[in-house]
Amino acid sequence: MTTGDHPAVVALSAAIEDAAGLLRIPTDGVALEGMDAREWPDSCLGLGREDEVCTDAVTPGYLIRLGDGFTYHADQQGNVRRARDDVPHTDTEIRLRYSVSGGIAGQTTSYETDSYRLTRAEVDELRRLITEADFFNVPSSLPESPVADGITVRLWIAVGRRNHEVVRGDGINADDTEALEALVSWVADRTPARHPRVSGESL
Structure with a gap:
């Protein structure tokens, strides 16, 4: 496994790409503020929608905190979910x-x-x-x-x-x-x- 294939790197890259798209900036303009290993309570990474079916199984992954208030839940396959449905209000965080x-x-x-x-x-x-x-x-x-x-x-x-x-x-x-x-x-x-x-x- 190369460094680029490591689950943490794959998850972080996916989160940064999503945040960069929302902010309309290059990926290298997104700052990493913190990343920790976590175990999520289900297949939806603890962020399932009301009408979504989530498998009740512990899912290893990561909590990723990026600049401008973006927080993501990720699994080890590179699937990420933003912790809030709306783009953070950067003037109040x-x-x-x-x-x-x-x-x-x-x-x-x-x-x-x-x-x-x-x-x-x-x-x-x-x-x-x-x-x-x-x-x-x-x-x-x-x-x-x-x-x-x-x-x-x-x-x-x-x-x-x-x-x-x-x-x-x-x-x-x-x-x-x-x-x-x-x-x-x-x-x-x-x-x-x-x-x-x-x-x-x-x-």
Whole structure:
């Protein structure tokens, strides 16, 4: 089996071709954001239509996340299904990355999510927190001077094509609002703890 014949490569190629066709761009213009092995509950890859007959059998495959909010379910034969019937609204999709690094042990933890991995209630709550924090207008700055074994916290959020990163940590003086702290707490609660856990890990 050549690399091009590998089930993962075949599935990814099919998903990229479909997304490129919908976006009307070359396939090399479609970005891969993530791909994980999954087992789907039926032959319809968990995305059967109401009038569709699906075989009730576990189907090995992949979850493929592409740029512009496209998510696909695939099997190992290269069959793919888009996770939503409509083309995603690129002006409303949320993507988020959060990381905490540094300290005496130099350990790092991170959390990443997007609108497709959250429930509708979580998306609504996160969107509200972003709005209340006025996140895209929050100043971001680097430490005034290097701090030995200092901790650095980064929160990057994109809504549609608009994105912004806020950096906080030792050596950075910032008068953050309660609304921003509430947003960070929401994210931090979903982030794996560093070991040993360091208290005060927030923006």
